[in-house]
Amino acid sequence: MAEYSLLSLLKNAWSGNRDWKPAWRKPDPKPEYDVIIVGGGGHGLATAFYLAKEHGITNVAVLEKGWLGSGNIGRNTTIVRSNYLLPESIRFYDFSVKLWENLSHELNYNVMFSQRGILNLAHSPAQADDYIRRGNAMRHGGGDGVWLTPAEIAKKVPGVDLSQNARFPVVGGLLQPRAGTARHDAVAWGFARGADRRGVDIIENCEVTGFLRDGDNVTGVKTSRGEIRAKKVAVAVAGSTGRVMRLAGIDRLPIESHVLQAFVTESLKPFVDTVVTFGGGHLYMSQSDKGSLVFGGDLDGYNSYAQRGNLPVVEEVMSEMVAMFPSLARVRLLRSWGGVMDMSMDGTPIITTGPLPGMYLNTGWCYGGFKATPASGWLFAWTIAKNTPHEINAPFTLDRFHRGAIIDEKGQGATPKLH
């Protein structure tokens, strides 16, 4: 398989781009693997890549029920950041940002990681205190947080309504300069290609319909393409966690599935060169390289496995957008869609051994799992290879809920609506 380089680009341009080879094979499943990964989203593919690259475990299959990238990896608003408060979260997401910074190079695949920064607008003195505290925690943990005054915001993001008559006047904002966006499909494709060329079988249109068991031990999976045995079975199915784990007899988890919507406008000339979030409600937006504004808000708010949302949230998101950028009131919306989120009960992910012997679980990404993709894959691969979590994901095990060791960024107690 060809390396992507200036030379290969020129060569293929010369021959009319007819000779590019597919980026990954389409193998039939083998009867047995060392590791099976259920779910070909960002996290499953990254896990396969790092299993092969970091641990030399290449007899691996990734089983995906649809096509590669059909889940949330292809549905998100592509924001990458590590502006968290608690030390466990800061350490994890900073580790992820560091992997992002070298990812295109590591994969020899341009994931278009653009460190354009993220600006969280604050709209009251109390919110400002809260954000400044978070910024200080980030700096304390070795990260980057900068407080901007309204005058500085006016320079950085000219369209924001900074008038004191606004319904939620802006009092300042927390900027994380190293945050940004990446091309979500490219992340899936880059990890897939990287895993494939190291020997991993990526098997699309292969739905896991049950688990093979020897007593408590998980020894493989039943699929729409037959039974496949494995020494280790790792589940990374994001919003489908409840359904898939039920097939293994696990019918209760600290997870609820909820729908989150995203929106894209018609293309505009360059308008905003950073990610901006509205703190008077909940809205985050950025401008894609094609010129469209990409944005989203809150969950619809009730349990859902439907990959589509309802209108009240559409209305709310649009009104917040116009409150933040009044000049966008007449911009037309092109598309909207929904994705099913694996909302954990403390808002923090789960990367764990178990809950059954021979099984490993990666879930609870809420609506912030895209930015975690490289770190999640790296740490899940470690956990699978060594049968024990790495020190960075040791606080993220499933038993934390029953040990009273939850990681609750917002201090809101058990609720599946955090992020």
Add this chain to the structure above:
Amino acid sequence: MQITCPYCGPRDLAEFAYQGDANRTRPDPASTDQQVWNAYVYDRTNPAGEHREYWQHAGGCRSHLLVVRSTLTHEITSVGFVHDKTPSPARSRRRGSSKGAGA
């Protein structure tokens, strides 16, 4: 999505506040078993399909409702008052379909 409130009839989703999973039973308050309480507080069945859940008609009569809804299609098969314990399908269907699948 619409929910048919037993008092007010079919009303738009925007009038209702979601109050969460109604499948859980609060443990005996005298129980001191930490595992039992942790499971009650954190663990959910999270079914793909029929889900018993609480809603409040916050923008209407303010009744607390027990609703059975499919998490796959948003189809609502019954709505009753929380204090009735068992939701009555007849009541919600009287005013016609409360299907109102998600837009």
